[in-house]
Amino acid sequence: MKKAFVGFDVGGTNIEAGLVSEQGKILALFSHPAQTNKGKKQIAQNTIKVLEKLLTPDIKCLGICLAWPSPANMPLTISEIKKIISQKYKCPVFFENDANLFTLTEALRGQGKKHKTVVGVTLGTGVGCGVVDNKKIFNGRGEASEFGHVSLNFDGPKCVCGNKGCFEEYAGSRALKRLAKKYKLTAKNGQELYNLARQGNKKALKLWQEFGKYLGIGLTSITNAYDPDVIILGGQISKAYKYFDKAMKQEIKTKALLKPPIIKVSKFKNAAIAAAAFASK
Ligand SMILES: [Zn+2]
Structure with missing residues (x-):
């Protein structure tokens, strides 16, 4: 069984998500329209749809990381989406602001090293x-x-x-x-x-x-x-x-x-x- 994290990057236009190895390598990517204008329920459905696509039965999920934009840009709060995911998936769900995550990768592995x-x-x-x-x-x-x-x-x-x-x-x-x-x-x-x-x-x-x-x-x-x-x-x-x-x-x-x-x-x-x-x- 392959071990991997799932990383989500939810933007105003698209939900981009990927399977990530323990070393931070992206193993698979999937994209879906975010449809933030269609309200909470639609975003939640789209998020679950993306997870179903990525977490095939041969994957052992180590954790789901949500890169969530500022509350000003998103109708669904982080605790709301966390609850929805936790009801369906048993692995740890953690979150961080999307710009913080972007900067963390740059500081650890990129041009900020x-x-x-x-x-x-x-x-x-x-x-x-x-x-x-x-x-x-x-x-x-x-x-x-x-x-x-x-x-x-x-x-x-x-x-x-x-x-x-x-x-x-x-x-x-x-x-x-x-x-x-x-x-x-x-x-x-x-x-x-x-x-x-x-x-x-x-x-x-x-x-x-x-x-x-x-x-x-x-x-x-x-x-x-x-x-x-x-x-x-x-x-x-x-x-x-x-x-x-x-x-x-x-x-x-x-x-x-x-x-x-x-x-x-x-x-x-x-x-x-x-x-x-x-x-x-
Ligand atoms: Zn403003």
Whole structure:
């Protein structure tokens, strides 16, 4: 019988889940639409569906690790989903904020390996932020730093958390949609805006620079708050790094009160899922 953990990464768009070896190697992956807009019951059903797919009778489950987004981005709480899973599966169920798990894998196995204070920022539908200091998650047990919901503009656009002008409104996919409108581009999402930039579309290139400036303002605050040695960017939007990195770094360089950290882009495909192997310890 094969022993494995199950790691879940539940995003605004998809539930990504994988079987993970004790060493943190991903053995199998499965993806299912999260359908977060369809409410609690649907998310619970989708989660169980994914587990049924992964936990075939030849697998001995060592633990199920839920990488759960901020409560602001998810209608179902972690204790609710934990209860639903525990009723059906007997193995231990543990959870951690998704950005914390992403950062933990980076700090233990990735580009944060040689550094003391590692901050991970995931750029997707939401903006997550995890802090790992001396290889330990700072503020763990599902409580991430919630830096995505620090307000950069008290009069800014309304965020899903109820606050106004959150970092997430300037560095997540809603920011890109707003910017696309401003630059009169018909692209519907980050991927399309990235494709336009690759084709040399001038408006798209300008858009990514403006995005980089916003991101840099947020990362400046993170620098001032945590004095990280390295910030590692993850999530779909980080793919467009080369189109926003100059504007982003310029902002940090001119505004941060502490030494600008090294900034890297994650090379992992599923860092939050792989973390299932180390998060239980
Ligand atoms: Zn918010």
